[in-house]
Amino acid sequence: MSTDNTDADRLQIGEVAARTELSVKTIRHYDEVGLVTPSARSAGGFRLYTISDVDRLLAIRRMKPLGFTLEEMRELLQALETIAAPTSTHAQQATAAIYLADYHTRAEQACAKLTKQLAYARELTTQLARYASPE
Known part of the structure; x- marks a missing residue:
């Protein structure tokens, strides 16, 4: 540096x-x-x-496993910046809040799907564990 x-x-x-x-x-x-x-x-x-x-x-990095596209990531980041910016108008913040609420719902849905997939992976891991241990 x-x-x-x-x-x-x-x-x-x-x-x-x-x-x-x-x-x-x-x-x-x-x-x-x-x-x-x-x-x-x-x-x-x-x-x-x-x-x-x-x-x-x-x-x-947090958005990537939830399946957000690059454009959706860009929109979400912009909404977060708008909410945080002291110069944003009330209307801008309200619009950003609507975007963030939608992304929150989508993130929760994606997490639920990933949780289910992880459970399936754990089931398989448990099933295969008996073959991994030397007898």
Whole structure:
């Protein structure tokens, strides 16, 4: 990481990958499709990320197993930003809240489906366990 003060609180992509448990390739892909953009570049051209960027990547990581498309992820992230922004109007916040309520319902449905699939996987694991233990 650069030692100049403007970059002192920023993380290079490898550090971000370690913190988010996402691959460097995946983080670069999310940059290419516009889901998360590094806050800065070092003098050497390396991507530099803030804690806010890391939080955004963690939100994306949480959405991925629930089956959200890239466009849906973008909309959800925008709604979260709108809710958090002190400059958002009441109408903007109300619209964002409607989006978030819909995404919440969809996330709950996806979690229920994943829970059921996990139960099936555990059943199989239990069934196969007797073959994994040496007798």
